Amino acid sequence: MNNADIGKIMLEIGELLEIKGDMIFKIRAYLKAAEILSTYPEDLVKLYKETGIKGLTQIPGIGEGLAKKLEELFNTGKIKYFEDLKKELPEGLLELLSVQGVGPKKAKIFFEELGIKDLKGLEKAVKSGKLKGLKGMGEKTEENILKGIEYRKKGNERMRLGDALPIAEGLIKELKAAGAKEAVFAGSLRRGKETAGDIDILVTAKEHGKAIEAFTSFERVSRVLAKGGTKASILTKDGIQADLRVLAPDEFGAALNYFTGSKDHNVLLRELAIKKGLKLSEYGVFKGEKRFASKTEEEVYRALGLPYIEPELREGRGEIEAALNGKLPRLVELGDIRGDLHMHTAASDGTGSIRELVSAAKKKGYEYIGITDHSASLKVARGLSSELLLKRIKEIETLNKNLKGLRVLCGSEVDIKPDGTLDYNDGLLSRLDYAIGSVHTSFRMKKDDMTKRVIRAFKSGRMKIFGHPTGRLLNEREPYEIDMGEVISAAAGEGVALELSASPYRLDLTDINCRAAKEKGALVSINTDSHAIGELDNMKYGVTTARRGWLEKNNVINCLSLKALLRFLAK
């Protein structure tokens, strides 16, 4: 049972309690716990085994009551309270909550009045007109629920950051061209989250109507969902929803803060405001009726006695406490990156040549790059034979002699075989500048075995970077089972850097694991894993994710000078 599973159980308990109509604050405690537990950096089962119930109550948001339920779950695999709830209310009701416009109250009415137990039942009931006559439900409600069910069926998954960001930037550009004074995106996109559910855009404009008109008639619009005096929603041709809000300049900062979120961050800010006898809303910070901060985000934070908090940190994961104590990290920036240590050429499964990569890296102002084609056994990616790799070492040696301002390192992305050995022999590995060890085969190993496999490779002393550590592909493939807590500790101990793959398909390490790495003293290497020249530009996504993981320059090996990096690799 991993943390995500545990969080899901807490979520389901909370939602069932909502439907049941239990105390709102009890419900909130469960929902909050769900959020905290599912993103908790340590393996919770392990934490319990090592520290007992005390360790669990150390987690903010987990008190004695929840800790006991967790204990029961870990020991028996079940929570009686949850099982009883499920007897009372069918589990299928939870599906209903994912339909836009259906919340706990409606779900309860559907169950009690019509015996609806799941989504299918709801659809049938709507279509046969059974909702009419229920309290508070008319034609419009029926229509909306049907639309909601259709939308949900389409499998509207969240869009990857790398797909959503260019669309948002495109919309911003068009809005500015259409006369918007300021135009920015907010929401999870601004916080740099790995996926976005929609695109929130805020603008200030002289004429509100004009901005709305422009927004709803862009080329990329496929459908206008709503259009009013100050806001509008569209569906783009890429199938993502974009919401526009037009604001007065003097409320821009407060609105930007509010619409950037996260919800948890906002709630905590508001609680802080209350403690100070103030009120915070999307219109500003108020003392009584009087508004005294709203123009810029800096102003809003200052009014609450806080320094500016970077959007990537606004997840309600301790950033406000850190801000209060003057302990906010100085987050790594794209400009701090001095090189890219993971890229492929046409020799294996890439498309470019070393020379092309060198020239592109020079344009970025990099001091070094590492060429890391695949190793021999990875036949699907045309991994290099030992002979070819030896040739490659010589080739790069020669290249470096005539190269100014950039050093090319000769590395390899070496497969970690199922038994934990590396795919080239020791002698050959020792001649490389470094090796990235990666898992490309036998993804379905048991958690324990996978963890041992990787740690054994760490202990070889021949790999300096652990490539895309969890193997996930966003929206496509779940991570393989591995105990990241243990892996991160081992990485810190063995001097292996954990890769943060900047590929928008991976972003692996996750933000949460980055933070755990920082706390345990493991270093991170932010690499693009480029297979084509243009992919070198993906570095920004990696840096964003690193920032979400609270990483600073000194946590990242490719922020080191060449000299310091070589020292790290030689260790």
Place this chain on the structure above:
DNA sequence: GCCGTTTTCGGCCCGACTGTTTTCAGTCG
């Protein structure tokens, strides 16, 4: 159910919109 420069009780974020109402509940972000 959690939590404490409001500390073991009594708090727990704020506002808009929608659809159904005739003053508001439910849902959403």
